[in-house]
Amino acid sequence: MHQTTYHRPSSIDEAASLFAKGSDAKYLAGGHTLIPVMKQRLASPSDVIDLGKIKELIGVEATGDGIVVKAATTHYDVASSETVRKAIPALAYLASLIGDPAVRHRGTIGGSLANNDPAADYPAAVLALGATVKTNKRSISADDFFKGLFSTALEDGEIITAVSFPVQAKAGYAKFNHPASRFALTGVFVAKTPAGDVRVAATGASQSGVMRVGAIEAALKANWSAGAIDSVKISADGLLNDIHGTADYRANLIKVMAQRAVQAAG
Amino acid sequence: MSIVKLTVNGKAVSADVEDRTLLVHLLRDHLNLTGTHVGCDTSQCGACVVHIDGRAVKSCTVLAGQAAGSSVTTIEGIAKGDELHPMQAAFRDNHGLQCGYCTPGMIMSAIDIVHRHSGNLDEATVRHELEGNICRCTGYHNIVKAVLDAAGRMKVAQAAE
Numbered sequence: 096m097h098q099t100t101y102h103r104p105s106s107i108d109e110a111a112s113l114f115a116k117g118s119d120a121k122y123l124a125g126g127h128t129l130i131p132v133m134k135q136r137l138a139s140p141s142d143v144i145d146l147g148k149i150k151e152l153i154g155v156e157a158t159g160d161g162i163v164v165k166a167a168t169t170h171y172d173v174a175s176s177e178t179v180r181k182a183i184p185a186l187a188y189l190a191s192l193i194g195d196p197a198v199r200h201r202g203t204i205g206g207s208l209a210n211n212d213p214a215a216d217y218p219a220a221v222l223a224l225g226a227t228v229k230t231n232k233r234s235i236s237a238d239d240f241f242k243g244l245f246s247t248a249l250e251d252g253e254i255i256t257a258v259s260f261p262v263q264a265k266a267g268y269a270k271f272n273h274p275a276s277r278f279a280l281t282g283v284f285v286a287k288t289p290a291g292d293v294r295v296a297a298t299g300a301s302q303s304g305v306m307r308v309g310a311i312e313a314a315l316k317a318n319w320s321a322g323a324i325d326s327v328k329i330s331a332d333g334l335l336n337d338i339h340g341t342a343d344y345r346a347n348l349i350k351v352m353a354q355r356a357v358q359a360a361g
Numbered sequence: 362m363s364i365v366k367l368t369v370n371g372k373a374v375s376a377d378v379e380d381r382t383l384l385v386h387l388l389r390d391h392l393n394l395t396g397t398h399v400g401c402d403t404s405q406c407g408a409c410v411v412h413i414d415g416r417a418v419k420s421c422t423v424l425a426g427q428a429a430g431s432s433v434t435t436i437e438g439i440a441k442g443d444e445l446h447p448m449q450a451a452f453r454d455n456h457g458l459q460c461g462y463c464t465p466g467m468i469m470s471a472i473d474i475v476h477r478h479s480g481n482l483d484e485a486t487v488r489h490e491l492e493g494n495i496c497r498c499t500g501y502h503n504i505v506k507a508v509l510d511a512a513g514r515m516k517v518a519q520a521a522e
Contacts, residue, residue: 099381100380103429123424126423126424126427130383130423130424131404131422133381143380196470196474197404197407197419197473200416201419275405
């Protein structure tokens with residue numbers, strides 16, 4: 096790891112001003128992506144600004160029609176939160192599948208979303224549930240937030256402060272994980288809104304990161320059942336094709352995971 | 362360089378370290394607590410697991426500065442004098458170690474597992490919960506036996522307190 100300067104601000108404003116002063120600053124939340132990347136010298140920020148201890152960034156709150164998960168809340172705290180388990184059990188379940196217990200004690204939802212790894216779990220939930228990403232500058236809808244591989248709508252220095260999730264009529268997640276990294280080889284989150292619309296998001300599958308799966312959405316809107324997906328054709332175009340799985344294999348996984356997610360959602 | 366102050370195994374300590382220093386190196390190289398091991402250095406194997414404020418974490422993926430102000434417990438801090446922690450005793454009694462390299466991390470993760478499950482554990486849960494700890498001797502069978510044995514002992518110890 097190259098030299099860096101570590102900062103621990105106590106407020107969002109202080110963090111943003113430290114970022115502005117750094118020549119090539121990076122925010123650190125749980126550190127479970129940034130630190131490994133710094134070790135590999137793929138990143139060598141001049142300044143590391145730790146958001147993990149900022150009190151206003153930690154916790155889960157129930158709102159009238161949903162929940163707000165603040166950005167530096169760890170995966171473990173989301174998975175074990177009674178508020179999340181009651182309102183959106185599929186989200187708590189998704190958080191419980193990330194990495195391993197020690198990783199879940201450190202990793203955060205805001206860090207995962209800002210990094211937007213194409214095989215990360217949270218982007219699937221945020222996109223399928225139609226969540227809103229709140230930052231220190233604005234609110235960004237899930238449909239506008241994800242911009243492809245490791246790329247988001249966040250501007251330089253912008254800080255995710257919270258994610259607001261509406262409670263949907265039904266929600267479920269299923270993931271086929273890579274046995275070593277626990278990242279999704281493919282994971283699918285399905286949600287049905289109170290108005291009857293269906294949103295389906297797949298992670299780990301596409302070359303351009305998390306994606307909606309229109310064909311499955313249409314099938315489920317007509318008939319919310321695992322069987323309705325049997326006849327759906329998923330194109331392998333644009334899907335990841337690597338030593339872990341071919342594009343055709345992932346296309347099939349999208350279907351199978353969607354079916355399991357529907358079954359989990361009930 | 363920054364002075365990092367924290368509590369390690371109940372004692373207040375401070376060290377003047379580079380900001381890029383990882384917690385595991387603060388423990389091993391500056392505080393001479395070499396029981397915590399570096400295995401993979403990629404947050405996968407779990408040989409470096411310690412507790413920060415009571416939670417099991419991989420100390421190879423935490424900057425020393427992130428632990429400032431926190432209370433860290435390492436494998437050196439769990440025995441009471443000459444009396445092994447019930448988890449250590451169970452690992453010994455069940456032959457839960459072969460080469461021993463993964464053992465400190467296994468034990469620190471296992472204590473965390475028992476705490477999180479209030480001592481109500483079965484074999485499948487232990488195997489699943491240990492997914493972040495790798496034993497290169499593949500001696501998992503006796504490790505799982507040791508954790509289950511210790512869960513019982515910790516329950517008894519807790520009831521006696």
